[in-house]
Amino acid sequence: MIELQNISKSFDGIEVIKDINIVFEKGKTNLIIGQSGSGKTVLLKSIVGLLDIDKGNILYDDIVFNTLNFEDKKQLRQKMGMLFQGGALFDSNTVEENVMFPLDMLTNMSFDEKRDRANECLKRVNIINANHLYPDEISGGMKKRVAIARAIALNPKYLFCDEPNSGLDPKTAILIDNLIKEITIEYDMTTVVNTHDMNSVMEIGDKVMFIHNGENWWEGTRDEIFNTENEELNSFIFASKLSRKIRDLEK
Amino acid sequence: MKRVFTKPEKLKIFYKETIHEIDKLGLSSISIVAIISVFMGAVITIQTAYNTENPIYPAYLIGLTARDTLLLEFSSTIVALILAGKMGSNISSEIGSMRVTEQIDALEIMGINSANYLILPKITAAVLFAPFLTLMSMVIGLFGGWIAGISTGVMTSQQYIYGIQYAFIPYYITYALIKIVIFVFLITTISSYHGYYSYGGALDVGRSSTKAVVHSSIFILLFNVILTQLLLS
Ligand SMILES: Nc1ncnc2c1ncn2[C@@H]1O[C@H](COP(=O)(O)OP(=O)(O)OP(=O)(O)O)[C@@H](O)[C@H]1O
Ligand SMILES: [Mg+2]
Numbered sequence: 001m002i003e004l005q006n007i008s009k010s011f012d013g014i015e016v017i018k019d020i021n022i023v024f025e026k027g028k029t030n031l032i033i034g035q036s037g038s039g040k041t042v043l044l045k046s047i048v049g050l051l052d053i054d055k056g057n058i059l060y061d062d063i064v065f066n067t068l069n070f071e072d073k074k075q076l077r078q079k080m081g082m083l084f085q086g087g088a089l090f091d092s093n094t095v096e097e098n099v100m101f102p103l104d105m106l107t108n109m110s111f112d113e114k115r116d117r118a119n120e121c122l123k124r125v126n127i128i129n130a131n132h133l134y135p136d137e138i139s140g141g142m143k144k145r146v147a148i149a150r151a152i153a154l155n156p157k158y159l160f161c162d163e164p165n166s167g168l169d170p171k172t173a174i175l176i177d178n179l180i181k182e183i184t185i186e187y188d189m190t191t192v193v194n195t196h197d198m199n200s201v202m203e204i205g206d207k208v209m210f211i212h213n214g215e216n217w218w219e220g221t222r223d224e225i226f227n228t229e230n231e232e233l234n235s236f237i238f239a240s241k242l243s244r245k246i247r248d249l250e251k
Numbered sequence: 252m253k254r255v256f257t258k259p260e261k262l263k264i265f266y267k268e269t270i271h272e273i274d275k276l277g278l279s280s281i282s283i284v285a286i287i288s289v290f291m292g293a294v295i296t297i298q299t300a301y302n303t304e305n306p307i308y309p310a311y312l313i314g315l316t317a318r319d320t321l322l323l324e325f326s327s328t329i330v331a332l333i334l335a336g337k338m339g340s341n342i343s344s345e346i347g348s349m350r351v352t353e354q355i356d357a358l359e360i361m362g363i364n365s366a367n368y369l370i371l372p373k374i375t376a377a378v379l380f381a382p383f384l385t386l387m388s389m390v391i392g393l394f395g396g397w398i399a400g401i402s403t404g405v406m407t408s409q410q411y412i413y414g415i416q417y418a419f420i421p422y423y424i425t426y427a428l429i430k431i432v433i434f435v436f437l438i439t440t441i442s443s444y445h446g447y448y449s450y451g452g453a454l455d456v457g458r459s460s461t462k463a464v465v466h467s468s469i470f471i472l473l474f475n476v477i478l479t480q481l482l483l484s
Contacts, residue, residue, distance in 0.1 A: 050356050070254075077362035088353040102361045105261065105368075154361075 001026045002047065002158065002190050007056035009046050016042050018214040019056075028206035029181050029191045033198075035236060039214040040194040041085070044162055047192065048080060049073055060158065078106055081151030083161040083180075087143035089135040089150070095122070096131035099150045106154065121149040125179060141172040145179070152183060159184065159191040165200065177203045198237060201225060210236065252444065254366045255374075268372035269379075276338050276373065276439075277380030281387070283337060284330055288321075288388040291329065292395030295320050300405035310406035314414020317396040319423070326388040327427040328475050331434035334381070335467035338435070339442040342373055343463035346446025347456035355447070370443040374436060381435040382428045389427070426482050433474060438467045 002024040009017040016039045024030040032040050045051045047058055049065060058065045060076060068076065089098050099118035103109055109117070122131070125145040130138060138146070144164060151159060161180060165173035181204040184191040193200070201208055201222055208225055210218040210233045218225075218233045226247075228234065238244045259265035299316045346369055349355050358365035393415055400411045442463035449459040 045356075048360055050359060074362040074364070077360055080360055080362075082357065082360040084353040084357060086352055088357040090349075090354055090357075091352075104264065105361065105363050160360075 001059075001061055002192065003057075003059040004047070005057040005059065007043070007046060007058065008054050009042060009051060010054055016214050017046060017053075020211075020214075020216045022209050022216055022219060024190055024192050025207060026190045027185060027188045029184050029193055029204045030207045030209070031201060031205045032192065032194050032209050032211055033196060033201060033236070034211035034217075036196065038211050040196075040211060041162055043211065044160055044192065044194050048082060048160055049077070078154060079157045081154070081156035081159045083144065083147050083151050083159070083164055085162045085166060087135070087140075087147045089143055089147060091135050094132050094134055095127065095138065095146050098135070098146060099153055102150065102153050117153060118149070121153050122146070124152070124183070125149045141168050141176065144168070144176055148176075148179060148183070152187065155187060157187075157189055159187075159189045161191070161193045163194055163196070165195070165197060170199065173197065174199065174203055180204065198243065212236075252366070252440075254364055255370045255440075255443075257364065257367050259367060259371065260364070264368075265372060268368070269375050272372045272376035273380050276341065276377055277384070280334060280337055280384060283333060284384050284388050285391050287329075287333060288326070288391040289395035289398075291325055292317060292321060292392030292397075293399035295325070295392075296396035296399045296411075297403060297405070300400065300403070310410040311414030311417055313400065313406055314396070314411040315417050316414075318393060318415040318419070321389050321392040321396075322423040322427055325392060326385045327430040327434065328471065330385060330388050331431060331438065331471050332468055334377075334384070334435060335438050335471060336464055338377060339438050339463040339467045340460045342439060342442040343446035343449070343460040344456055346370070346443055347449035347459045348453070350447060350449050351452055351456060366447060370439075370447070373443060374439045377435040377439045378432055381431045385427055385431040386424075389424070429482065430475070430478050433478065434471050437470045437474065441467045441470060 004020050004022050007017055007020045008015060020043065032043060034040050042051060046053045049058075053066055056066075063076065065073070065076060090101065093101065096115070096118055099121055100114045103114040103117060107114070119131070122128070125148050127142060127145055127149065130142065130146075135143060135146075159180070164180060165176050168176065177200050180191060180193060183189070193204070195201070205222040205225070208220060208222060209216055210230075212232050218228065218230045220228070225233070225237065238247060296313060296317045299313045303312060346355075349369070355365045355369070358368060397408065397411050400406050401408050442460075445459040445463040445466070446456075449455050
């Protein structure tokens with residue numbers, strides 16, 4: 001479980017995250033949705049401590065994360081996995097080396113154990129026969145899957161994904177979404193996913209927070225979201241012609 | 252920046268990375284340093300020869316001048332300026348592109364001290380390897396001077412060899428080695444800094460790599476004055 005208490009963050013006097021309170025639950029995929037520029041990435045990076053917050057507290061299962069010192073933060077981070085918007089694979093390493101990397105750095109496993117574990121994770125995300133390719137040599141969807149494999153190599157308790165399916169075709173996007181959900185249940189992780197894709201909300205949104213101009217504008221479940229009276233949320237959900245058509249048909 | 256100079260979590264990985272950097276930053280600089288040294292040695296010799304055509308100067312002074320120029324300035328300061336261009340842009344563009352593609356964030360999130368992991372091996376490798384480049388530059392520079400001297404006929408081989416041994420001060424070598432170690436330390440830290448704190452996109456990476464080279468060069472020239480004053484006075 002991750003709890004945010006009155007989180008605020010500003011850049012050069014401009015408040016990008018405004019007093020956000022929310023609980024992200026364990027074993028569930030928690031989504032943060034919102035328009036481009038609404039502050040999703042800033043919020044996610046603040047939660048994991050890549051950005052320092054100005055106000056509030058971030059609790060990881062009752063540990064106050066933001067006041068920890070650098071060493072203790074490092075310890076807690078070893079329990080986190082993160083999938084970045086562009087994958088962030090290490091370009092000078094092969095696919096297999098990328099997944100083995102956290103094991104190399106943070107465990108005392110033997111080479112064979114590390115390779116086996118890496119292959120187990122790669123198999124989990126359906127990457128086979130690509131172990132010795134470099135990130136430049138694989139497709140965007142494969143990169144995301146390798147990045148997921150790397151993120152779960154150390155059995156994390158918390159998984160963070162920034163726009164996991166941006167730039168992917170709808171079918172691959174749903175594949176990645178479902179992979180994230182399955183893994184969340186398998187490993188019983190607290191997963192937080194940034195997205196602006198309503199398909200993701202339908203597929204995997206156990207709990208959804210709508211962020212608008214840096215504020216927690218609405219939160220609820222996937223089912224509640226389509227019956228909300230919230231004006232801004234409605235205009236976000238029903239931004240496309242297709243979605244409005246479906247809504248009118250259902251009525 | 253103080254996070255760079257902490258003890259690496261895994262010494263084995265630190266050694267591996269350092270060896271890798273010696274290869275990338277050091278060994279790959281051998282050819283450029285060699286080429287420039289042989290030509291500079293030649294030019295210094297020829298210029299000295301034509302500036303001292305007056306017969307009251309004995310010909311061996313040409314060798315002596317070439318030697319002292321190489322030892323005092325060329326093989327440390329000029330070599331450092333060349334390395335600033337080569338290593339500086341290499342380091343800052345490598346680290347900078349890792350920054351803008353979120354690879355550094357990915358390291359941090361794994362609980363790895365990214366500054367230490369990425370930068371310390373580079374500094375260590377450069378500081379360990381640069382003295383060899385300087386020594387090599389001295390030898391090759393003197394050789395270039397010898398070739399130029401005898402092939403243009405400004406002096407004989409014996410005069411040159413006598414000249415480069417005449418009134419030799421071994422401390423000049425120590426002096427050059429101290430300088431180069433400090434210079435490459437400046438190059439690697441300044442370039443890593445610019446790379447590590449780049450943000451934005453590919454364009455910004457290019458910009459930080461230009462800044463890395465320019466700032467390294469300026470600092471080398473500045474420290475050259477300071478060190479010369481401190482070490483030779
Ligand atoms: N380092 C920074 N310095 C100053 N302003 C920033 C910085 N990072 C983000 N911002 C600002 O914060 C706001 C929110 O940005 P953020 O990247 O979180 O948006 P987002 O919701 O992730 O958008 P997208 O869906 O396009 O990724 C933007 O207005 C952006 O300009
Ligand atoms: Mg974003």
